[in-house]
Amino acid sequence: MMSELIDVQSISLKAADMVEEGRVHKSLYSDPDIFTEELDKVFQNTWVFVGHESEVAEAGSFKTAYIGQHPVILSRDRKKNTHVLLNRCRHRGATVCEGRKGKTKAFTCPYHGWGYALDGSLRAVPKPEEYEGVIDKSELPLESLRHESYQGLVFATFKDDIEPLEDFLGGAKKWIDLFVKQGGGYPLKVLGEHRFNFPGNWKIQLENTTDAYHFPIVHKSFVSSLDDATQDIFDFLDGDGFVEDLGHGHSVMVMIPQLVDLEEDLDQPIPARFEELAQALRDEGQDEEQVKRLVRAAHGTGFNLNLFPNVSCSMAFFRVLRPVSVGLTEIQHVALGGEGAPAPFNRKRMRLHEHFQGPMGFGTPDDGEAWERVQKGSIAGKDGWILVNRGLGHLHTSEDGNVAGAVCSETGMRGAYQQYKKMMAAEEK
Amino acid sequence: MNINTDLVNKVTAFIGYEADLLDHKEYQAWLSLWDPKGLYIVPTDNKETNYEDSVNLALDDADMRRMRVARLESGESVSAGSAGVTVRMMSRVRVLEETADCVVVRCAMTLNELRHGNLVTYPADMEYRLQPTDNGFVIERKVVKLMHAESFLRTVSFIF
Structure with missing residues (x-):
């Protein structure tokens, strides 16, 4: 359907070409290949809003959010520091946190019981003896994303070398x-x-x-x-x-x-x-x-x-x-x-x-x-x-x-x- | 278990009548079913009980009900103008409380809407506080606990 418009070798360049000064091509609303490119080139390459600090006001508070299609957790640890964590157990990939928001002492994977602290660190693994010499818990925290806030608005990013949030917000x-x-x-x-x-x-x-x-x-x-x-x-x-x-x-x-x-x-x-x-x-x-x-x-x-x-x-x-x-x-x-x-x-x-x-x-x-x-x-x-x-x-x-x-x-x-x-x-x- | 079948029949008839008015968009008649101090409530959190201090999908007093109906009937709302038919089923009616001036009823609802050719279904747990009158009941409170409240709704241009 879109083959006359999409160059298979460089879909994203074509999408960029679909934006002119005063008009954009209608296929930007409906082409699934362009959508896939957007998730990568836009949502994984900029600051994305994940919540407001008041939503995790207390130690132990969390809320769930998404960056594009990635489920993430905004949490506040016991020292009241905030974290943005990928909601994916490092063992077999299950989400470790469900629901919109709440309070918890830890994020525990429902599948095999791996337990993570509010800062994402892996604290407990049931029956650890079979992991002796196999894994190092310190190397398997929930993956943490760079995040910064301005006036309580919390943004996170997959792009570690991105400009500071305040520069991105600019004017x-x-x-x-x-x-x-x-x-x-x-x-x-x-x-x-x-x-x-x-x-x-x-x-x-x-x-x-x-x-x-x-x-x-x-x-x-x-x-x-x-x-x-x-x-x-x-x-x-x-x-x-x-x-x-x-x-x-x-x-x-x-x-x-x-x-x-x-x-x-x-x-x-x-x-x-x-x-x-x-x-x-x-x-x-x-x-x-x-x-x-x-x-x-x-x-x-x-x-x-x-x-x-x-x-x-x-x-x-x-x-x-x-x-x-x-x-x-x-x-x-x-x-x-x-x-x-x-x-x-x-x-x-x-x-x-x-x-x-x-x-x-x-x-x-x-x-x-x-x-x-x-x-x-x-x-x-x-x-x-x-x-x-x-x-x-x-x-x-x-x-x-x-x-x-x-x-x-x-x-x-x-x-x-x-x-x-x-x-x-x-x-x- | 001691069921007051006569009362269950009466409230079932009333709830069925209200449902029919809403499906057939007889909104003015629906407004007349209410106690002037009554509240129509659609919560965002079905565990919440303090609706006044919470964000709801709807928390309508008499003025807001009147304005909601006026909007749907005005011809000015593009979504109301293209709203499809709704068909709702009310069932599983149970009287939770009965006093001389109040009957608390819980029941199930499944509302179906045909929207731009697609069938959208809204299951809900319903709670009514009904005030007995000489002719039947007036509604003191109606709480619509949508299953969708925990998730994402489509936009709504009818009355649950």
């Missing part, structure tokens, strides 16, 4: 610093998550987080469920928002400029939809200054920060994608609040999350419908292109010296695809 760091302010003065904390999948390619989701153009169309029924003042806030396509290419495939899409810095404009009146929260906070004894700070933080930020390749700091939550197969993608919508913040604040954050996000929210099912249609429709025809050229004629340079376009431009998608192109064109080592 995105400024936006992460702004994003974490929505703890309302408390450290950002994961409150829970929604999980769903859609029958489509991962890049369709990657594009969507930097796509403001779809919002008033796809999310009309969500906007209709809001009060008039909030509807005005979400009517942002004609506003002063923008999309900025931050380099390395990252971009920021500012939809609501007045909600970029949640620690500014704290003297604004409390909107009607937050009055109940404000009163609950006052009833708890919070002073008016703190009430206003928490109410403003409860909004979430007015921007989506898209971090290539698998996470977005999306207004008020983390959107994490995982490529399962060329035509199936799993997504987590991770709800955020403040560690130690007043209960009414975190409750409001969770209710707002439930309103739009997740597979039963008022927004996500409509996104899912559009993405599913993209995957289905893009198959049509032997040849064809996906357009990402919106706003190419109206670019400007941002305050930070980056390429930027209007809020509903496709500047962020182009940035992500240029990073994709660069990685897919890289020679095998």
Whole structure:
């Protein structure tokens, strides 16, 4: 089917050639050989988001995650150091940890009982006498991946010689610093998550987080469920928002400029939809200054920060994608609040999350419908292109010296695809 | 084991009626089945009991139920517009508690949806708190414990 497009000798170079400045070839969504190359050249060659430190807050905490198709464990050991470990017993390959998250003293393989400490070291092997002179336990820990964190966001990589995480994030760091302010003065904390999948390619989701153009169309029924003042806030396509290419495939899409810095404009009146929260906070004894700070933080930020390749700091939550197969993608919508913040604040954050996000929210099912249609429709025809050229004629340079376009431009998608192109064109080592 | 067959029959009839309303998208009639303070809950963690302090797939009070129905009926939602039919089976009905003003019922549900030509199945354990009335019951609480909650759902443009 794809033979006229794919040179068997250099599939990846062909995939790279399928990305032009303002369009990408539709087969990037559906060719299984390209997908296999992506797992290798993209997901095993960059920093991939695996979780937030608050998810493993205590000694003995763990959560499971994936880097591409590799199951991994994010753990915190007794000395409170974090680790990212391959979830594969060194004996016969079984996973040593199941479930989304939890607390444990050790990871024990269910098959033959090999026991690993939270730092991955192999501690115990049942009936060890048959291994005398055969194995050295110190040489068989769970394989550990290089990982680094920024503002509590933990990224791991298979590429040991990759640049430091902070260099990779580059211009995105400024936006992460702004994003974490929505703890309302408390450290950002994961409150829970929604999980769903859609029958489509991962890049369709990657594009969507930097796509403001779809919002008033796809999310009309969500906007209709809001009060008039909030509807005005979400009517942002004609506003002063923008999309900025931050380099390395990252971009920021500012939809609501007045909600970029949640620690500014704290003297604004409390909107009607937050009055109940404000009163609950006052009833708890919070002073008016703190009430206003928490109410403003409860909004979430007015921007989506898209971090290539698998996470977005999306207004008020983390959107994490995982490529399962060329035509199936799993997504987590991770709800955020403040560690130690007043209960009414975190409750409001969770209710707002439930309103739009997740597979039963008022927004996500409509996104899912559009993405599913993209995957289905893009198959049509032997040849064809996906357009990402919106706003190419109206670019400007941002305050930070980056390429930027209007809020509903496709500047962020182009940035992500240029990073994709660069990685897919890289020679095998 | 002492089964109050008459009560089981009554709650089974009520739950079957509710299921029929939902499969046939008679949402306004469904809204009228509820106590105004009732909660419709679809948890993300089926072991959780403190729903208010947890992230749920849905935690709908009367306002959110009304808005959820309005969204599905508005014609503005592309996913609701292309949602296929649903057929749900309710069975294994057991009364867990019975008092003068509350009946707690647990039952099984299997909901089938035809979505873009593909059959998607959602098994769930259901818990109802029903308040007896002169005409039958009103719903004080309905908790839908989807087996998918431990895994990944498809997006949902109907009501469980």
